[in-house]
Amino acid sequence: MRNIKLTLEYDGTNYFGWQKQKTKVTLQGTVESVISNLTKEAIEITGCSRTDSGVHSRGYICNFVTNSSIPSEKFKDALNVKLPDDIAVLKSEEVPEEFHSRYSCRGKKYSYTILERPMKATIDRNYVCQCKYNLDIGKMNEACKYFIGTHDFSAFKNKGSSVKTSVRTISELYVEKTGNYVKIFVSADGFLYNMVRIIVGTLIDVGIGKINPESIKNIIDSKERTNAGKSMPPQGLCLEEVYY
Amino acid sequence: MRNIKLTLEYDGTNYFGWQKQKTKVTLQGTVESVISNLTKEAIEITGCSRTDSGVHSRGYICNFVTNSSIPSEKFKDALNVKLPDDIAVLKSEEVPEEFHSRYSCRGKKYSYTILERPMKATIDRNYVCQCKYNLDIGKMNEACKYFIGTHDFSAFKNKGSSVKTSVRTISELYVEKTGNYVKIFVSADGFLYNMVRIIVGTLIDVGIGKINPESIKNIIDSKERTNAGKSMPPQGLCLEEVYY
Structure with a gap:
């Protein structure tokens, strides 16, 4: 048995997220069925997160165990031929038996x-x-500083996932502007449910002058979801990289 | 009767081009039916070109004649509410009676x-x-110089349109690279059928070293379609601006 790790790029527009569902087209379901058809096994893949x-994503990580004799690096081409237009395997490689896409993960980087x-x-x-409003990128970047570090991010978590702790460490968060595109990048050891989208909503409140950069500290300290900004919609979000 | 000019932005993915067809969803058909529903007239719109x-497009121009009392600049918002997600009116304005989106056009700018x-x-x-190949941007930009000016571009025209002359004037053509995105911009007083896509195919031949930049002169002079590169696929093409 070999443990194969895949790096995927995908356009999530036409999928009901990553996780397999009985009656809906999901990324996991689509990729699993293509691998299963290739290896003639009932493959189950483990993903790094539910998107x-x-x-x-430009770097989603998943892994699966197989008895197939296909060389590890050949899975890439063999799967790309069969996958739909909106999913690509960027890399396929053999990893140690103990590698687990979710449990082994040390952090992730998202963009919005x-x-x-x-x-x-x-x-x-x-x-x-x-x-539709002009965003003050300088103030947004000032606000970013208050997020960086280890905090209880309860104020930046929507209901919908059960996690033991809401403490996470954000290692980087910054805002860049090119033309009229504003891009926010954030890296952390882990993210709570909708955490990136709520951080972005709160940074937009700073950018339009609704709140001051310094108020981020109080919002975090309050641990109250209602004090943070709204959850921004999913389509701007992209999982850029997963760290192991 | 007023003559209203619209500036449109659209994603052409889900349309069978601009021009109205009986059984297919086209941009002209879609926009016409939304305007007709709004003004309660049988509107016919004139477009700047068949895409x-x-x-x-980020700046397609069309115009239509109406008896409606809707103020010219209000058409924008009224139409945007009713248009599908992938089409937007960027501007609506009244223009002189003699303005014609196609005949009045002095030039266009495309990107690929x-x-x-x-x-x-x-x-x-x-x-x-x-x-999949690395492109030599320097050589491509060198090749661009040979296109600029007034030439008979018969070698860069596919069959499918009947035009009196194949002489066109290219006022600018250049290549830019950002990350792994290579963008080609071209402006001319007019374009022959598939002209931009064949120019791009030929510039790619230069970029991969298949032909020399200097050979562009001979290809143009030959007036032979078979001497130019292949027509690149439509999805990379965007009509950026139309000049009047």
């Missing part, structure tokens, strides 16, 4: 893309969230 | 986006064309 419906303009997004409507 | 299936990497495009598969 929500509409969320994308905002289109800053009065008009709705059309061409990139599935990959950005439109914001 | 092919899968081609996008290439994703330079070995792996197929997934997230932006509808907006780029993937090229």
Whole structure:
């Protein structure tokens, strides 16, 4: 038995998230069935996280155990031929038996893309969230500093997942602007449910002047979800990298 | 009667091009029916050009004549509410009676986006064309110089349109690279059928070293379609601006 790790890139627009569901088309379900058809085994894959419906990835990690004799690095090409247009295997490699995409994960990096303009997004409507107000990038980056470090992020968690602790360590968080695209990058050892999307909603509140950068400290300390900004929609979110 | 000019942005992925067809969903058909429903007239719109299936625009121009009392600048919001997600009116304005989107047009600017990497495009598969070879941007820009000016571009025209002359004036053509995205911009007083896509195919031949930059002169002079590169696929193409 070999343990194969895959690095996936996908457009999440047409999927009901990562996790397998009986009656809906999901990323896990789609990838599993393509691998199973290839190896003629009932493959079960382990993903690094459940991504929500509409969320994308440029470096999702999953692994599966197989008896197939296909060389590890050949899985990439063999699967890419059979996968739909919106999913690609970027890399396939053999990893030690104990490697587990979720449990072995040390951290992740996400990006969130905002289109800053009065008009709705059309061409990139599935990959950005439109914001009709001008954003003060300087103030947003100032606000970012208060997030960095180890905190109880209860204020930045939606109901829907049961986790033992809401303490997480954010190692980087910054905002970049190119043309009228505002991109937020965040890395942490782990993320609570909708945490990135709530951080982005709160940073937008800073960017439009609704709250001050310094108020982030109080919002975190309050541990109250209602004090943070709204959850931004999924389509702007992309899982960029997973660390092991 | 007023003559209203619209500036449109659209994602062409789900349309069989601009021009109205009886049994297929087209951009003209979609926009016409939304305007007709709004003004309660049988509106016919005139577009600046026929764009092919899968081609996008950030500044398509069309106009229509109406008896409606809706203020010119209000058409924008009224139509955006009713248009599908992938089409937006960026501007609506009244223009002189003699304005004609196609006949009054003095020139157009297109862009073509290439994703330079070995792996197929997934997230932006509808907006780029993937090229697995490394492209020499310096040589491509050198080749661009030979296109600029007034030439008979018969070698860069596919069959499918009847035009009186194949002489066109290219005022600018250049290549830019950001990360692994290569973007080609071209402006001209007019374009022959598939002209941009054949120019891009030929510039790629230069970029991969298949032909020299200087050979562009001979290809143009030959007026022979078979001497130019292949027509690149539509999804990388975007009509950026129309000049009047």
